[in-house]
Amino acid sequence: MHHxxxxxxxxxxVQRLQCQRQWRGFLHALGQEFAAALSAxxxxxxxxxxGVRFAAQHPLNPSENVTELQQAMNAVWDALDWGxxxxxxxxxxxxxxxRFSPLVAAxxxxxxxxxxxFLQGVYQQxxxxxxxxxxxxxxxxxxxxxxxxxxxLVTA
Amino acid sequence: MHHxxxxxxxxxxVQRLQCQRQWRGFLHALGQEFAAALSAxxxxxxxxxxGVRFAAQHPLNPSENVTELQQAMNAVWDALDWGxxxxxxxxxxxxxxxRFSPLVAAxxxxxxxxxxxFLQGVYQQxxxxxxxxxxxxxxxxxxxxxxxxxxxLVTA
Amino acid sequence: MHHxxxxxxxxxxVQRLQCQRQWRGFLHALGQEFAAALSAxxxxxxxxxxGVRFAAQHPLNPSENVTELQQAMNAVWDALDWGxxxxxxxxxxxxxxxRFSPLVAAxxxxxxxxxxxFLQGVYQQxxxxxxxxxxxxxxxxxxxxxxxxxxxLVTA
Amino acid sequence: MHHxxxxxxxxxxVQRLQCQRQWRGFLHALGQEFAAALSAxxxxxxxxxxGVRFAAQHPLNPSENVTELQQAMNAVWDALDWGxxxxxxxxxxxxxxxRFSPLVAAxxxxxxxxxxxFLQGVYQQxxxxxxxxxxxxxxxxxxxxxxxxxxxLVTA
Numbered sequence: 001m002h003h004x005x006x007x008x009x010x011x012x013x014v015q016r017l018q019c020q021r022q023w024r025g026f027l028h029a030l031g032q033e034f035a036a037a038l039s040a041x042x043x044x045x046x047x048x049x050x051g052v053r054f055a056a057q058h059p060l061n062p063s064e065n066v067t068e069l070q071q072a073m074n075a076v077w078d079a080l081d082w083g084x085x086x087x088x089x090x091x092x093x094x095x096x097x098x099r100f101s102p103l104v105a106a107x108x109x110x111x112x113x114x115x116x117x118f119l120q121g122v123y124q125q126x127x128x129x130x131x132x133x134x135x136x137x138x139x140x141x142x143x144x145x146x147x148x149x150x151x152x153l154v155t156a
Numbered sequence: 157m158h159h160x161x162x163x164x165x166x167x168x169x170v171q172r173l174q175c176q177r178q179w180r181g182f183l184h185a186l187g188q189e190f191a192a193a194l195s196a197x198x199x200x201x202x203x204x205x206x207g208v209r210f211a212a213q214h215p216l217n218p219s220e221n222v223t224e225l226q227q228a229m230n231a232v233w234d235a236l237d238w239g240x241x242x243x244x245x246x247x248x249x250x251x252x253x254x255r256f257s258p259l260v261a262a263x264x265x266x267x268x269x270x271x272x273x274f275l276q277g278v279y280q281q282x283x284x285x286x287x288x289x290x291x292x293x294x295x296x297x298x299x300x301x302x303x304x305x306x307x308x309l310v311t312a
Numbered sequence: 313m314h315h316x317x318x319x320x321x322x323x324x325x326v327q328r329l330q331c332q333r334q335w336r337g338f339l340h341a342l343g344q345e346f347a348a349a350l351s352a353x354x355x356x357x358x359x360x361x362x363g364v365r366f367a368a369q370h371p372l373n374p375s376e377n378v379t380e381l382q383q384a385m386n387a388v389w390d391a392l393d394w395g396x397x398x399x400x401x402x403x404x405x406x407x408x409x410x411r412f413s414p415l416v417a418a419x420x421x422x423x424x425x426x427x428x429x430f431l432q433g434v435y436q437q438x439x440x441x442x443x444x445x446x447x448x449x450x451x452x453x454x455x456x457x458x459x460x461x462x463x464x465l466v467t468a
Numbered sequence: 469m470h471h472x473x474x475x476x477x478x479x480x481x482v483q484r485l486q487c488q489r490q491w492r493g494f495l496h497a498l499g500q501e502f503a504a505a506l507s508a509x510x511x512x513x514x515x516x517x518x519g520v521r522f523a524a525q526h527p528l529n530p531s532e533n534v535t536e537l538q539q540a541m542n543a544v545w546d547a548l549d550w551g552x553x554x555x556x557x558x559x560x561x562x563x564x565x566x567r568f569s570p571l572v573a574a575x576x577x578x579x580x581x582x583x584x585x586f587l588q589g590v591y592q593q594x595x596x597x598x599x600x601x602x603x604x605x606x607x608x609x610x611x612x613x614x615x616x617x618x619x620x621l622v623t624a
Contacts, residue, residue, distance in 0.1 A: 007614055008474045009482060013568060017485035021333075021549065022237050022258065023179040026274075029209035033202070046189070053185035079391055081178050081489065100481060102178065118182075146475055162320045163458055169412060170321060173329035177393065177489075235547055237333065256325060302319055334549050334570065335491040338586075341521035345514070358501070365497035393490050414490065430494075 011145045018147060019105035020081075031107030031115075044117035051121020060126055066094070069130060077101075083147060094153035096123055096137065101147035112143035119149055127153055167301045174303060175261035176237070187263030187271075200273035207277020216282055222250070225286060233257075239303060250309035252279055252293070257303035268299035275305055283309055323457045330459060331417035332393070343419030343427075356429035363433020372438055378406075381442060389413075395459060406465035408435055408449065413459035424455035431461055439465055479613045486615060487573035488549075499575030499583075512585035519589020528594055534562070537598060551615060562621035564591055564605065569615035580611035587617055595621055 019027070034043055060072035070087045077084055083100030103115045116139050124137040136156040143149045175183070190199055216228035226243045233240055239256030259271045272295050280293040292312040299305045331339070346355055372384035382399045389396055395412030415427045428451050436449040448468040455461045487495070502511055528540035538555045545552055551568030571583045584607050592605040604624040611617045 005479050005613065006476045007479050007482070009477050009614070011473050011475050014475070014477060014482065014485070017482070017549065020176055020178045020488075021235070022176045023183070023262075025210050025214060025236065026206070027179070029206045029213060032209055033206045037202075046193075050182070050185045050189045053188055054181050057185060058181060079177070080181065081485065106179075145473065146477070161323050161457065163323050163326070164318045165321050165326060165458070167317050167319050170319070170326065170329070173326070173393065176332075237329065301317065302321070332488055332490045333547070334488045335495070335574075337522050337526060337548065338518070339491070341518045341525060344521055345518045349514075358505075362494070362497045362501045365500055366493050369497060370493060391489070392493065418491075 014146060015105035018081075018100065018102040020102075024106060027106035028108055031111045035108075035111060035114075040114045043114035044120075047114060047117030048121035048124070051118040051123075052125040054118070055122040055125035055129070059129065063130070073126065092152060092154065093135075096151040096153065097148070098151070099146075099148045101143065101149065104143045104145060104147045109145055112145075112149075116142040116149050116151075119143075120151060123151055123153070170302060171261035174237075174256065174258040176258075180262060183262040184264055187267045191264075191267060191270075196270045199270035200276075203270060203273030204277035204280070207274040207279075208281045210274070211278040211281035211285070215285065219286070229282065248308060248310065249291075252307040252309065253304070254307070255302075255304045257299065257305065260299045260301060260303045265301055268301075268305075272298040272305050272307075275299075276307060279307060279309070326458060327417035330393075330412065330414040332414075336418060339418040340420055343423045347420075347423060347426075352426045355426035356432075359426060359429030360433035360436070363430040363435075364437045366430070367434040367437035367441070371441065375442070385438065404464060404466065405447075408463040408465065409460070410463070411458075411460045413455065413461065416455050416457060416459045421457055424457075424461075428454040428461050428463075431455075432463060435463060435465070482614060483573035486549075486568065486570040488570075492574060495574040496576055499579045503576075503579060503582075508582045511582035512588075515582060515585030516589035516592070519586040519591075520593045522586070523590040523593035523597070527597065531598070541594065560620060560622065561603075564619040564621065565616070566619070567614075567616045569611065569617070572611050572613060572615045577613055580613075580617075584610040584617050584619075587611075588619060591619060591621070 034046075038046070058076045060069070061075065063069040063072050066087050066089060070085060073087075074084045076082075082102060083098060086095075086097040086099070088095040088097070098119055101119065103118060104112045107115050120137050120139055127135060127137065132153065134156050135153050137151050137153050140150040140152050190202075194202070214232045216225070217231065219225040219228050222243050222245060226241060229243075230240045232238075238258060239254060242251075242253040242255070244251040244253075254275055257275065259274060260268045263271050276293050276295055283291060283293065288309065290312050291309050293307050293309055296306040296308050346358075350358070370388045372381070373387065375381040375384050378399050378401065382397060385399075386396045388394075394414060395410060398407075398409040398411070400407040400409075410431055413431065415430060416424045419427050432449050432451055439447060439449065444465065446468050447465050449463050449465050452462040452464050502514075506514070526544045528537070529543065531537040531540050534555050534557060538553060541555075542552045544550075550570060551566060554563075554565040554567070556563040556565075566587055569587065571586060572580045575583050588605050588607055595603060595605065600621065602624050603621050605619050605621050608618040608620050
């Protein structure tokens with residue numbers, strides 16, 4: 001539909017656009033308070049529980065295959081300006097590449113490690129609801145400055 | 157500048173506009189997870205700590221009197237679409253009427269009681285920074301469905 | 313799903329929420345420039361052409377009946393925070409009640425008469441694409457301060 | 469306050485973030501209708517008139533020097549997520565580098581040439597109001613895919 005071109009852009013400028021203004025200050029303060037009060041492990045667990053609730057309240061359209069499942073997930077993310085996901089079958093399991101989530105722009109760059117827990121919870125719940133019983137979503141690399149994270153669906 | 161007219165509007169329609177779409181689902185799930193995990197008192201305290209951080213990161217322009225102080229506060233709120241505040245000296249203390257905050261639209265209508273803690277923390281920090289040492293912000297009536305709350309600055 | 317409650321709200325406060333901040337100033341200046349340069353009739357025609365383009369770029373999901381058609385239209389409006397529509401068969405033709413469009417909040421209260429042309433063009437194109445050949449969308453009452461308008465699909 | 473890092477990002481992904489969803493479809497259709505109906509020269513003139521109105525409705529805070537003038541301009545742009553400007557005195561005149569305006573993301577990539585007229589009108593009006601009588605803002609390079617443009621204030 002359109003040519004692809006890339007440009008070198010200051011990541012902080014992109015972060016300002018990624019997290020809309022209304023909740024930027026609130027979420028940044030929340031992120032700092034959380035980081036001061038709880039361990040990274042407890043925070044990741046808390047975020048995963050929030051993610052499970054989010055996914056249960058944003059059920060996916062039915063899908064017949066991985067392509068349709070990816071489309072159903074991106075219909076949710078796109079409507080919220082939460083970036084997008086790419087799913088790929090691989091020997092190690094289903095690769096889940098989420099790009100451009102606003103979580104790091106909102107909670108702060110140093111909070112990416114535990115903030116990834118939210119995505120982990122969301123995808124776990126979505127795969128559970130899609131019938132992937134007994135499989136577990138694990139984090140391969142945590143959210144970076146642009147909100148990109150790599151997760152994987154593996155045998156539990 | 158313009159005439160004032162009011163209209164009877166479905167509060168849920170207003171709530172949809174109050175909390176922008178990007179963080180609506182995330183904050184709603186967060187509100188439910190918090191409500192399930194912590195007591196209303198603990199949540200109010202947590203929200204107040206987040207509010208103190210927020211206020212410290214959004215310092216007010218200098219003000220000479222209550223009118224200017226109110227303007228300085230509203231400059232912060234307005235830039236974020238967080239409603240507005242009215243300050244009024246009264247025998248019982250300084251009345252703080254905050255109207256149209258997006259907190260209830262975001263966290264859920266049943267979370268208004270503890271969500272008010274955020275505003276309590278914000279105003280406490282702003283009054284402390286303005287030199288109101290020894291005074292304490294207390295909640296008179298918690299956030300209602302439209303995000304209105306009534307607080308008061310009293311002798312501690 | 314939820315109880316309906318209404319509240320009396322300052323329409324200007326609602327307008328501020330209806331039209332998001334980023335384009336408020338641009339669209340307000342554009343509305344004034346248009347009103348200064350063109351007649352209301354020419355503006356309504358221009359807006360209708362813009363509406364036709366918009367509708368062609370936002371095709372509806374297939375629908376079997378009026379209820380599904382209304383759902384398909386609201387799926388577009390809802391994703392953009394453009395209010396919602398109610399369709400109803402009546403002796404005079406199909407009634408089209410659009411509520412809560414951000415057009416007046418953006419372009420200015422005095423521009424509601426010609427701004428309605430945009431909705432007229434959108435619905436014309438959507439009904440044409442749905443197979444309503446030979447039928448014409450006409451404006452019954454133009455956009456009011458809250459972005460409500462009444463249109464009707466009639467025999468041309 | 470923070471380190472500067474850059475990343476290579478798909479320009480279309482940035483454009484999606486630059487122009488908020490609510491007006492994306494409307495403005496895109498408006499841009500296409502304009503381009504079909506008017507010459508690029510007429511459109512640039514129209515956009516400049518809209519820009520003059522916008523600037524008159526967004527007056528700058530007083531400034532004593534170029535640095536403060538740039539700050540006053542960026543206070544307006546920043547509040548609207550309209551990118552930012554850099555001013556620099558040079559032998560040829562005052563250089564005006566505007567980065568990251570949402571105009572191209574909204575109106576379409578092929579509309580950058582005439583859309584620049586809006587910025588030309590805004591800066592003309594702001595410099596006029598700042599007392600730069602007899603000076604004229606001209607476009608050096610039109611808006612690119614990321615909303616960057618180069619203008620210059622020269623002797624008329």
